[in-house]
Amino acid sequence: MDKKELIAKRVAQEFKDGDFVNLGIGIPTLVGNYIPEGINVYLHSENGFTHIGPMPKDESELDPDLINASDQHVTILPGGAFFDSAVSFGIIRGGHLDATVLGALEVDQEGNLANWKMPGKKTVGIGGGMDLVSGAKRVIIAMEHTSKGSPKIVKKCEIPLTGLKCVDLIVTEMAVIEVTENGLLLKELAPGVTVDQVLAATEAELILSPDIKTMNV
Amino acid sequence: MDKKELIAKRVAQEFKDGDFVNLGIGIPTLVGNYIPEGINVYLHSENGFTHIGPMPKDESELDPDLINASDQHVTILPGGAFFDSAVSFGIIRGGHLDATVLGALEVDQEGNLANWKMPGKKTVGIGGGMDLVSGAKRVIIAMEHTSKGSPKIVKKCEIPLTGLKCVDLIVTEMAVIEVTENGLLLKELAPGVTVDQVLAATEAELILSPDIKTMNV
Amino acid sequence: MAKVISIAEAVDMVQEGMTIMVSGFWGIGAPEKVIDALVEKGTGNLTGISISTSLVDRGIGKLVANRQFKKVIVSYIGRNPATMEQYEAGQLEVEFVPQGTLAERIRAGGFGLGGILTPTGVGTELEKGKQRMTIDGKDYLLELPLKADIALIKAHKADKSGNLIYRKAARNTNPLMAAAADITIVQADEIVETGMIDPDEVMTPGIFVDYLVQG
C-alpha cells in the first residue's frame, strides 16, 4: 500500500458516527476516501459550509459558487448548510468540530505543532491552520514519519509554531503515536515495521505502550 | 398642544431622509407619529429588525411572531429585514444608527445621561439603553423639562449613569438645548416660553445662543 | 444528526443546579412547550440566561414564577413581578447585563472567544469588577463569555440534521444560544426530513444542535 494511502486509511478509523471533521490539504484530504462503511462523518469547509460532498460528476453538477477551501469544485450533501466566515471559524474556535486532520513540518514531544512556515523559505501565510489547532476537540497529525530522512517528530520544534501543546495524535506510515501528559506514547506499528525502526526515525523520546498493536489497515 | 406632542413633533424635525433611528419607550415612541412629509425614517427594533411598520389594522395583519421591543404587535415595512440579537446590537454599537431618541431621569452639562435606575426604587434593569447611548451617531433626549417641579437638566448627575458624555441634543416642552464642548447651548424656545423661564427650570448652566429661535412646532 | 426526542426526555436532561439558556423576547421565540414541561417537573436551583425574565406567564418567566432559579443573568426584569419579588427578598440573584453585551457574551461563549471589548457601560456602575481598556483612544470594558449546560431554544422549522429556520422577530437570541451550550435542545414547530431545507436558507447550522422536540 502507498504510504499516504496507509496513513489516510488509519486516520479514517479515528472517527465515530456523526463526527464533524475538518481535513487539511494533502494527506489529510485523502482521509475522506477511507471512512469505514456505516460511519457518517460530516466534513466542514473553512470557506463556509458543512457536509462537503464529492466532486461534481459532470458539468451539470458543477456550481461556480461552490468550492472547498482548496479551490476545488465540490458538492454539498443533504443536511449541509452555508454560513459566513465568522460562523465558520466560530465553529472551529468554539470547539464544535470533533476533529481536525492536518499535516506537519514538525511535531514535538510536548504536542507543539509547526506547519506553516519554513525558515529560509518564502512565507505563504497561515490560512485557517492556527484557528483549527486552537479550537478542534482533537488535532490529528497525518504525515510521513520523516522528511528526506530527517525525523519530523522531534524533542522540541525549532521552526515557527502553529500551536502550543495542541496535538492529540500523530499517524504516520510507520506508527500511531498519542500525545499524553507524560510524553509521546507509541501505540501502534504499521504492518512489518519494528519498534527499533520507529525509534531510529524519531528524534523525540517515545514511551512504549505495554500493548503495542499492529495497525489494522 | 400637549407637552409630549410638542416634544415629539420637534424631535421629529431632526431627521433627514433615509435616516435609521431607534426610538425608546414613552415620549420617544411618539416621535414616529410626526415625521415630516417627504422624509423617510426607518425605525430599528432591538429585538431584531428594521423598518418597523404601524400596528396591525386588524386580526388578519397580526402576526404572533412580530412584536417590537416594547411587546406591541407591529408590522414590518417593505425594505425591512429580520436578524438575530447580535446583529441587532452590532447595528447599534457599530454606529449604524443615525440617531436614537431616549427619555431621561437626569442629563447634566457634560452630556452625561441617567435613565435606568432611581436610587431607592426597585431596579428593573438596563435593556438596550446603555448600548444605544454608546453606539448611535446622535443621542437625542426627549423629556419633560422638570419632574414634579425639580430640574432634570442638572450640573452633575447624582443618580447612576447610563452613559458618559453621550448626549447630543435635549428637547423638552420648553427648549432645545445642544450639548457642546463648552457646555449646554440654549438654541430654541417653545412658543410663549422665555429665556428666564428656562433658566429657572434648569439647574445646569446654560450658554445662550446669540440667535435663539422659536421652535417651529 | 440531531436526535428527535420527547418533551419528557428533553426536560430530563435538565438537572438540578445546571445553567440553562432560554431564548425568547417577551416570550416570542421561546420554547413554551419545553418550558411548561420543565415547570411541571420543577427542577430547581438553576441559573438562567435570557434577554429578560419575560412575564410570569411567558417563556422563561414561568420558570421564575415557579421559583426554579437561584440566579438569572438578564438585561431586564421589570415586567415580571415574580422576579422583582424574589430579587427584593434576596431569594434570587440577578446579574444585570446590557442587552447587546449579553448577546455578544453568549456569542463569545459559543464561538470560543475569551471575551470582547465593548464601549457599553463605560463610566457606569456596571464597570465595577471589570477591566477597562483603552484602544485607539476610546474606552471599553472587557466582558467575558457566557456558556450553559443546556440551551432550550425554539425554531420555526428544523430538519433531522438539526438545521434551523426561525420566523420574524422570533429569531432573537436563538442562533447565539444554539452554539453556546453543551447540549442544545430545539422545540420546532415543524420537523422535516434532511434535505428538505435549502442549505442557503439555514439560519442555524445543524452542527450546533443536539436534540429536536416536536413543538
Place this chain on the structure above:
Amino acid sequence: MAKVISIAEAVDMVQEGMTIMVSGFWGIGAPEKVIDALVEKGTGNLTGISISTSLVDRGIGKLVANRQFKKVIVSYIGRNPATMEQYEAGQLEVEFVPQGTLAERIRAGGFGLGGILTPTGVGTELEKGKQRMTIDGKDYLLELPLKADIALIKAHKADKSGNLIYRKAARNTNPLMAAAADITIVQADEIVETGMIDPDEVMTPGIFVDYLVQG
C-alpha cells in the same frame, strides 16, 4: 435606501491611499466587475483587507498584480506569485492574520467592539506586539478591530433598500465586510425592487449598504 450607481461611479469613490475590503474566497464571491474597473483606473497606494490575495486573475489578486496596494492584511498569499514577488522585494507590506481572527476583526470593526480575545496564535510568533490575557485559566490574544473606507462586495441578489442575499460558498466575508466600511458598494447579479425579498431571507440588512452596482 441604497443608491444604484454605475461601475464608473463606484470606482471613482476609491481614492489613492484608502483602505479597502474586498470579499471573495479564491475569487468566489468577489465583485469581479468592480475590481476590473478599478484595475482599469489604476488607483494606487491602497491598503487591502481580504481572506487571501487570491490568484493573479481572480478577485483582489488582480489589484495586487496591477501593483495597486502598498499593504495587504490577509491570511494567505501562496497562490498569487505577484504578491510573493512584491512582498519579497519589499514593495508590498503583508500583515498575516489567521483566517478566523481576520473574520472576527472585521466583524468587530463593523459591530463597534474594541477588540476580541482569541486563543488562536497563542505561543506563536504572531503573538509579537499583542497583549496576552489569561481568562479562566486559558490564554488568549487581544486582537483589534479592522475597518475600511470602502468595502467592495458581491451579492447574488439585492433589493433597492440594500438588502442582500448570497449564494452558496460565495457568502464568505461579504456579510462581515458590509458592516465594517464607511462606504459599502455591492455588485449584485440581480437588483430587484424593494419588497421583493422576504425580510426573513435577508443575509445582510440594507442598513449596512450604501451603493449597488449591476453585476
